[in-house]
Amino acid sequence: MAEQDFDASAQWLEAVNQALAEGTPLAVQGSGSKGFLGHPVNARPFDTRGHRGIVSYDPTELVISARAGTPLRELQAAVQAAGQILPFEPPSLGPDATLGGMVAAGLSGPRRPWAGSVRDYVLGTRVITGHGKHLRFGGEVMKNVAGYDVSRLLVGSLGCLGLITEVSLKVLPRPRACVSLRLPMAPAQALQRLTEWGCQPLPISAACHAGEHLMLRLEGGEGSVAAARERLGGEPLDSSFWSELNERRLAFFADPRPLWRLAVPNACTALGLPGEQLIDWAGAQRWLKSDASATLIRTVVSKVGGHAACHTPGACSEPFEPLAAILLRYHQQLKLQLDPQGIFNPGRMYPEF
Structure with a gap:
């Protein structure tokens, strides 16, 4: 010990x-x-x-x-x-x-x-x-x-x-082989390609679009990774990109505007929201830096079947997507069963529990 x-x-x-x-x-x-x-x-x-x-x-x-x-x-x-x-x-x-x-x-x-x-x-x-x-x-x-x-x-x-x-x-x-690539590509084209590649046996383990480039990580057996690299092309990307993305150290996250995490269907097209967006999880997660109102952001995102959470303290009165009445009731009942006196982090998720 x-x-x-x-x-x-x-x-x-x-x-x-x-x-x-x-x-x-x-x-x-x-x-x-x-x-x-x-x-x-x-x-x-x-x-x-x-x-x-x-x-x-x-x-x-x-x-x-x-x-x-x-x-x-x-x-x-x-x-x-x-x-x-x-x-x-x-x-x-x-x-x-x-x-x-x-x-x-x-x-x-x-x-x-x-x-x-x-x-x-x-x-x-x-x-x-x-x-x-x-x-x-x-x-x-x-x-x-x-x-x-x-x-x-x-x-x-x-x-x-x-x-x-x-x-x-x-x-x-740990995967036996790992290669990261950068391909010049517009956001709309990247989303289309990622949808197509999602139906194919490619060893993709990360996909992010930032600026005018699509970043990919390939992981798996040496043969499958080498074959996919040959097929997809692009130029080598330093593998540290993924940790910089994961730890929010990319230049995108330094923008002083509030940070929003948007969870949407991965086949969703570009979202027409003011501000700057970074596409992660092959399209299923979008990071947004914007001064737009929570109402506007959540209205646009809900129309495509997604939800939005604000990750900047104090920038939004409701950091998480407001719950429908029936879901709120389920949450309150679960809280009551496990923490009947409400002593653990009361109000952290929602003021109602």
């Missing part, structure tokens, strides 16, 4: 039960690297970074389990040393990002359309609920997943449903 590893679950359980007895809400977070998501929480700060360390890792089983406060960089270093990866490429967005924050935020990187999201790789969790109980959901292998759906519900919940103490994740072997 590394010197900094520490199991604080007993202290956490005591602190949660004290908060329940006092009726004191808790603002749960790790390093705060995803603090721009949702509403500010007016509650007692609860820092998760003291509960850390990899609990178990068997590369032959493709499963790693770690405590919630474990730095994401340590988790990634461990799997990389074994020739494996977190397939969903979670962004850190800060040097001290934690495993628990990664799960609570539910953000995935460039490989997401081809490999799946965070939710697809969570095998199990341990959680302190709003009933003051420390429970285990799911398991550490795919054949042992009783309660698996509860673990999946925690992904993207922004800490509103309970205090995650431990997570078990499935990992995958």
Whole structure:
């Protein structure tokens, strides 16, 4: 066990039960690297970074389990040393990002359309609920997943449903070959090509259009990657582009205007919105820098079957897409079941729960 590893679950359980007895809400977070998501929480700060360390890792089983406060960089270093990866490429967005924050935020990187999201790789969790109980959901292998759906519900919940103490994740072997390409192409042509290529057996694992170029990443066996590279053409692209995109360090993200994340059908044509757009996930994710109103942005996006979230704190009164009445009721009922006193990050996602 590394010197900094520490199991604080007993202290956490005591602190949660004290908060329940006092009726004191808790603002749960790790390093705060995803603090721009949702509403500010007016509650007692609860820092998760003291509960850390990899609990178990068997590369032959493709499963790693770690405590919630474990730095994401340590988790990634461990799997990389074994020739494996977190397939969903979670962004850190800060040097001290934690495993628990990664799960609570539910953000995935460039490989997401081809490999799946965070939710697809969570095998199990341990959680302190709003009933003051420390429970285990799911398991550490795919054949042992009783309660698996509860673990999946925690992904993207922004800490509103309970205090995650431990997570078990499935990992995958690192691709044998990886090549990145840049092709000069207008946005409309890029979207058309990506739609066509999506129906073909090409080893594409990332696709982004920025400026007047389409960037592609090819991953897989050496033969298939070489054949695809020969077929698609283009010029070599430094592979660091994908981490710069994932960590929002490209020049596009430096624009001072509010940042919007638009989730749309990947075959959707260009969106007629004021501002500058960057196309990611082969068209399914569009980043928008714009001073346009939330009403205009969401009206345009909803017409094509998508939704929009504002990732700039304070730029929009409703950071997430407003919920229909029936969906809001489901969310409130779920919150009531897992956190009946509403002590975990109240109002973080929506003011109503």
